[in-house]
Amino acid sequence: MTLQDVLLAVVGLVAVAGGVAVVSTRQLVRAGLWLVVALGAVAVEFLLLGAEFAAWVQVLIYVGAVVVLLLFAVMLTRAPIGPSTDLDRPALPAVLVGAAAGLGLAALFVGVFGQFQVPSPAVGTAERIGDAVFGDWVLPFEVLSILLLAALVGAIVLSRPSAPQETPVAQGSSR
Amino acid sequence: MTWEVVLRVGLVAVAFLTLPLIVGQTEHKVMAHMQARLGPMYAGAFHGWAQLIADGVKFAQKEDVTPRAADGPVFRLAPAVALLPYLLVLLVIPLGPGDLVGQQLDVGLFFVLAVVGVGVVAVLMAAWASANKYSLLGGLRAAAQLLGYELPFVLSAASVAMAAGTLSLPGIVAAWQPWWLLWQLPATIVFFVSGLAEIRRPPFDMPIADSELVFGYMTEYTGLRFAFFLLAEYVGIVVISSLTAALFLGGWHGPWAESVGWLWMLLKTGAVAFVVIWLRVAWPRLREDQLQRLCWLVLVPLALAQLVLTAGVRVALS
Numbered sequence: 263m264t265l266q267d268v269l270l271a272v273v274g275l276v277a278v279a280g281g282v283a284v285v286s287t288r289q290l291v292r293a294g295l296w297l298v299v300a301l302g303a304v305a306v307e308f309l310l311l312g313a314e315f316a317a318w319v320q321v322l323i324y325v326g327a328v329v330v331l332l333l334f335a336v337m338l339t340r341a342p343i344g345p346s347t348d349l350d351r352p353a354l355p356a357v358l359v360g361a362a363a364g365l366g367l368a369a370l371f372v373g374v375f376g377q378f379q380v381p382s383p384a385v386g387t388a389e390r391i392g393d394a395v396f397g398d399w400v401l402p403f404e405v406l407s408i409l410l411l412a413a414l415v416g417a418i419v420l421s422r423p424s425a426p427q428e429t430p431v432a433q434g435s436s437r
Numbered sequence: 438m439t440w441e442v443v444l445r446v447g448l449v450a451v452a453f454l455t456l457p458l459i460v461g462q463t464e465h466k467v468m469a470h471m472q473a474r475l476g477p478m479y480a481g482a483f484h485g486w487a488q489l490i491a492d493g494v495k496f497a498q499k500e501d502v503t504p505r506a507a508d509g510p511v512f513r514l515a516p517a518v519a520l521l522p523y524l525l526v527l528l529v530i531p532l533g534p535g536d537l538v539g540q541q542l543d544v545g546l547f548f549v550l551a552v553v554g555v556g557v558v559a560v561l562m563a564a565w566a567s568a569n570k571y572s573l574l575g576g577l578r579a580a581a582q583l584l585g586y587e588l589p590f591v592l593s594a595a596s597v598a599m600a601a602g603t604l605s606l607p608g609i610v611a612a613w614q615p616w617w618l619l620w621q622l623p624a625t626i627v628f629f630v631s632g633l634a635e636i637r638r639p640p641f642d643m644p645i646a647d648s649e650l651v652f653g654y655m656t657e658y659t660g661l662r663f664a665f666f667l668l669a670e671y672v673g674i675v676v677i678s679s680l681t682a683a684l685f686l687g688g689w690h691g692p693w694a695e696s697v698g699w700l701w702m703l704l705k706t707g708a709v710a711f712v713v714i715w716l717r718v719a720w721p722r723l724r725e726d727q728l729q730r731l732c733w734l735v736l737v738p739l740a741l742a743q744l745v746l747t748a749g750v751r752v753a754l755s
Contacts, residue, residue, distance in 0.1 A: 291565055295511065298558055315544055318551040326554030327584070333561045334580045343508045343568050388544045388604050 270310050277303035285356075288345035294333045301325055315388045445540065449527050457671035458489050464714045465489075471718045492664075499660035506568035507657065515566060516658070516665035519559035522552045523672040530679050531607040533689045533699035538607055545606035546598050549680065550591050553635060556669075557583045560644070563666075564654035575653025578725060579637060579644035585732040586634040586641075592740035593628040596747045597621055597684045610688035618686070620750060623743040625685040627736050629709070632681065634732070636673030638713060640720040643728055678709035 280300030284293050301324040308317035395403050462477075465488060469476025481487025503509055529545040531538040542548055557580055564576020598604050600621060601612035618625075634641040645653035655666050682688060682705035689698030723731065 289508075292508075292511065295558075295562065314542075315547065318544060318547045322547070322551035322554055326551060326557065326587070330554075330557045330561065330580060330584065333558075333565075334577065334584070337561065337565055337573065337577060341565055343506065343566070388547065 266310060270307065273303050273306045273310065277307065285360075288347070289343075290336055290346055291333065291341050291343075294329060294336060297329050297332070298325055301329065315391050446528075453524055453527055453672065456675045457668055460674050460710050460714075461489050461671050462486065463710070464717075467711065467714050468718050471715070496661055496664035501660045501662065502657075504568055504657050508566040508568070511562050512566035512657075513662070515559050515563035516662045516669070518562060519556060519669040520665050520672070522555045523669060523676050525552050526676050526680075527672070529606055530676070530683060531610050531688060532702050534611070534694060536607070541607065542605065544604045546594055546604045546609065546684075549606070550594060553590075553676070554583075554587060556635075559669075560654055563658070567654065567657040569657050571650045571652075572654045572656050575644045575646075575650045575656070578650075579654060581725075582634055582637070582641065582644060582728060582732075585729055586631040586736070589627050589732065589736035589740045590631040590635055592737070592744060593624040593631070594684065596624040596740070596743045597628075599744070599747050599751060602751075606683060610683050610690070613687045613690055615687070615690075621685055621743070621747070623739050624747075625681070627740045627743065628685060629677075629681050629712075631732070631736055632677035633713065633716065634728070636670060636677055638670070638674065639717040640723050641728060642722055643725050646722060674710055674713050675706070678713060679706040681709045682706045 277300050280296050280303055283296040284300060287293050287296060301320065305317045305320040305325070308314075308320060462485075466476045466484070477485030477488035479485055480491045503512055526549050528540045529538065529542045529548060560579045560583070561576050564572045564579070567573070597609060597617075600617065601609040603609060603612065637644055644650075645655060650656070655663060658666060679702070682702060686705045686709070687701075688705070689702045691698070691701035694701065
């Protein structure tokens with residue numbers, strides 16, 4: 263056990279605890295804030311494993327954008343301070359399904375990857391990731407870009423008000 | 438080795454504690470003189486140099502109020518979350534040639550962009566937890582503004598990273614050449630303007646518009662916690678000014694850069710900070726729709742055009 267292993271375990275526990283808090287808290291906005299803790303802890307895990315670039319991408323995209331959008335949407339619609347009792351779902355089935363899925367995945371990963379000795383890769387610098395993305399993986403990367411672009415155009419089309427029905431604004435109206 | 442790390446972190450902490458105060462005092466005096474006033478004159482005897490220290494003592498004495506309807510823990514945590522990102526950013530800004538920087542980071546620019554983005558979370562926390570409609574409105578305005586301006590901010594920074602061929606801040610400064618001032622001029626303007634919006638300084642202070650929202654998401658804060666938000670604003674000025682200086686104005690480049698490079702960096706940062714203060718006096722506040730229009734219809738296309746230009750020149754040169 264090196265110091266890195268210990269830190270990895272501790273931060274992993276923080277991430278799991280944050281994740282549990284997200285689904286167990288009864289306060290809507292706090293669930294979003296716990297998500298910041300969970301995702302931030304995952305970023306620290308990346309950092310500890312030497313994947314510096316992935317860590318900061320995690321912070322920029324997930325903490326800086328996804329969670330913020332989520333909180334923004336919740337606050338625009340309904341965000342009471344204090345517990346929202348009407349959000350409660352039966353806890354026992356959720357625990358059973360969650361625990362079964364988590365343990366199953368863990369068992370699967372240990373079973374499949376447990377006996378491998380993977381040579382620890384070089385540090386995940388931006389340069390290496392750039393080389394990989396624009397070298398070996400350039401085709402999937404471009405296909406994904408087209409998919410994202412299509413989704414973007416679709417989102418804009420959906421969010422636009424339907425074609426203007428009324429007559430254009432009278433000319434000369436002062437603005 | 439360990440001592441060196443401690444020394445570096447200590448020096449960055451000193452800069453974190455003094456530079457914002459200097460900017461704040463300069464703002465008092467510069468604004469006053471631009472408005473034909475004197476500004477603070479008494480505290481500390483010489484031209485009111487100790488005014489901000491007196492302010493700090495005042496803030497520390499004030500009662501720390503948490504509204505009864507507020508979400509206590511979130512409300513109390515928000516000022517710290519607002520301040521922390523800027524402190525981290527100061528660690529990686531290069532002051533002079535060589536390794537005169539708090540911490541060498543391979544992806545320094547990316548780190549800065551990622552960490553500055555976390556500030557939005559603090560604004561949303563403060564806005565929501567205050568249990569005040571003005572606060573919430575201010576917070577929503579701030580979030581919409583920060584989400585929008587993040588895009589031109591990142592794109593213009595990407596342009597200079599592309600020009601230098603590295604994401605490391607000391608690397609970018611080292612690669613800088615005077616003719617980049619012209620080549621990267623659109624990116625400079627976009628970066629500075631969207632940086633101004635990121636720290637919510639006038640003319641982009643719609644989220645705290647005091648004539649309509651009391652003080653936006655900071656309405657309910659008092660005492661030291663309010664002082665933390667104010668400090669975050671001034672550290673924000675230092676961060677944005679020093680980033681603009683390092684990325685676009687050549688950082689420590691200048692005559693005798695080997696020996697007095699750090700002085701050039703500080704001078705350039707100070708000059709940009711002066712412009713930030715000047716804009717507060719000179720410009721009226723942008724309305725919410727004008728603010729979004731400027732971002733999406735002017736800054737984003739300009740930043741994208743700059744990216745194309747940067748790529749073109751890079752390809753032509755190589």
